[in-house]
Amino acid sequence: MSCLNDELLGEVIDGVAAAATLAHLENCDACSERVEAMQGLGALLRAVPLARERAPAAVVGTLRGLEAGASSEGRRRWRAFTGFVAAAAAAAVLVVSPTGGGVPVALADEAVSHHLRSFANGTAWEMESTDPAQVASWLSTGLGQEVQVPTRPGLELVGARRCSLFGERAGAVIYRDVAGTAVTMFVPAPGSAAERACERAVGECSQARDGQTVCVVEGEDGSPRVLVGELPAAQLCQVAQG
Amino acid sequence: MTIERTLDAHHFTRLIEPHLDVLHRLARRLAPTRADAEDLAQEALVRAFEKRDALRDPGKVRGWVLATMRNLHLNRIRDEKPHLLVLTGDKPDEAGAREPRGDLERELLDRHLPDELFLAMRALPEEQASAIWLREVEGLSYEELAEAMGTPIGTVRSRLARARAALLEEMQPARCRASGA
Numbered sequence: 001m002s003c004l005n006d007e008l009l010g011e012v013i014d015g016v017a018a019a020a021t022l023a024h025l026e027n028c029d030a031c032s033e034r035v036e037a038m039q040g041l042g043a044l045l046r047a048v049p050l051a052r053e054r055a056p057a058a059v060v061g062t063l064r065g066l067e068a069g070a071s072s073e074g075r076r077r078w079r080a081f082t083g084f085v086a087a088a089a090a091a092a093v094l095v096v097s098p099t100g101g102g103v104p105v106a107l108a109d110e111a112v113s114h115h116l117r118s119f120a121n122g123t124a125w126e127m128e129s130t131d132p133a134q135v136a137s138w139l140s141t142g143l144g145q146e147v148q149v150p151t152r153p154g155l156e157l158v159g160a161r162r163c164s165l166f167g168e169r170a171g172a173v174i175y176r177d178v179a180g181t182a183v184t185m186f187v188p189a190p191g192s193a194a195e196r197a198c199e200r201a202v203g204e205c206s207q208a209r210d211g212q213t214v215c216v217v218e219g220e221d222g223s224p225r226v227l228v229g230e231l232p233a234a235q236l237c238q239v240a241q242g
Numbered sequence: 243m244t245i246e247r248t249l250d251a252h253h254f255t256r257l258i259e260p261h262l263d264v265l266h267r268l269a270r271r272l273a274p275t276r277a278d279a280e281d282l283a284q285e286a287l288v289r290a291f292e293k294r295d296a297l298r299d300p301g302k303v304r305g306w307v308l309a310t311m312r313n314l315h316l317n318r319i320r321d322e323k324p325h326l327l328v329l330t331g332d333k334p335d336e337a338g339a340r341e342p343r344g345d346l347e348r349e350l351l352d353r354h355l356p357d358e359l360f361l362a363m364r365a366l367p368e369e370q371a372s373a374i375w376l377r378e379v380e381g382l383s384y385e386e387l388a389e390a391m392g393t394p395i396g397t398v399r400s401r402l403a404r405a406r407a408a409l410l411e412e413m414q415p416a417r418c419r420a421s422g423a
Contacts, residue, residue, distance in 0.1 A: 005403070006403035006404075006406055006407045007399050007400060007402075007403040009403075010399065010402050010403050010406055011399070013406075014377065014384070014402075016384065034410070037410055037413070038406050038410065040413075041359070041374075041378070041406060041409050041410065041413065042378040044359055045359075045374070045375065045378045045379050046378060046379050048379075050267055050270055050271070051267065051379045053263070053266065053267055053270065054263050054266070055262035055263050055265065055266035055283070056266065056280055058280050058284065059262055059265070059266055059280060059283045059284055059287070060262060062283075062284040062287050062288065063255050063258060063259060063262065063287055064255075066251065066255065066287065066288065066291045067251050067252060067254075067255040113292070116288070117285075117288050120284070120287075120288050
């Protein structure tokens, strides 16, 4: 009598064996021993300390943040908890551009994703300061390029972080409006794909899904900036243009 | 133009929440360090949240979110080491050329296993190690494994069989040579 292959014997372990397989085991000591050995393997694996580990608070918090950002009720809780907004309603952006203009979809998608994920992951800003000169200095040093950090009526400066857009370095300046809503202003690197994507979109604002709005404006130094926030398009456009 | 979501955020989080521990543990097996695992699991949650409309059957959410994370992990490896890693292939000799994982924390964790099993798990191709882990420790069904691994059920069966055979090979001399059913 030939022994059964490991796939069939594994089905015994996994509780999905056919009647013929079980019948074979009744008469084959070798196969029965191999099944027992396989069962022992499973027991050893389940005894590893990792098998009892629980998800860390950061992972649980990410899910909470995503949920909070997607509902107004949750968003209020999130604001109350952090003292800041985590507009983490992550979703692919859908640009409303009935005339074919507006912010390029790929650029808007990239900017919104980075904006939302940074809050969901708790990495929205690396340095915290309300001083534009201090933030500009930190960002300029980090990016290796001169960056000007503007003040905008209705927006309070929070801080900045280094990030990437389309895999190339970029800066992100974080603001909040009077209601606590977060606005990220991305600073694409000169010559980067993000900057090129901005070329034909300066002055454009596009409404995104879940209330996210993306605007491309010209910075003080003439290079483009991309603003993202969970604000009505008219409002973000207004503050974007100063 | 608008696209309506079929799965609202609250419903989505209620579906995912019971599986966070499984997600975390697989991340720990896939990522070289605890910090990398945390980052991987968080990124996977964000990705899953973003594409939650694609989850057509809520009953398959566990396999679906695990697949999201595993694909993310494999893409990262591919991007980082495009010429050094073989990402697919069920035969050990096809996927055997693996990068060493120099993570002391992970090694200490795995050292709780008997040495032979530890070495055998390290030598397994990722798809076999993940399959045996998700089946034996997390109790995924063949259907869930197929969803999580993105393969047909037949491939799941063969991966499990190969993983078990390889592990047994290290744990004890084979006493039974298969010759087919």
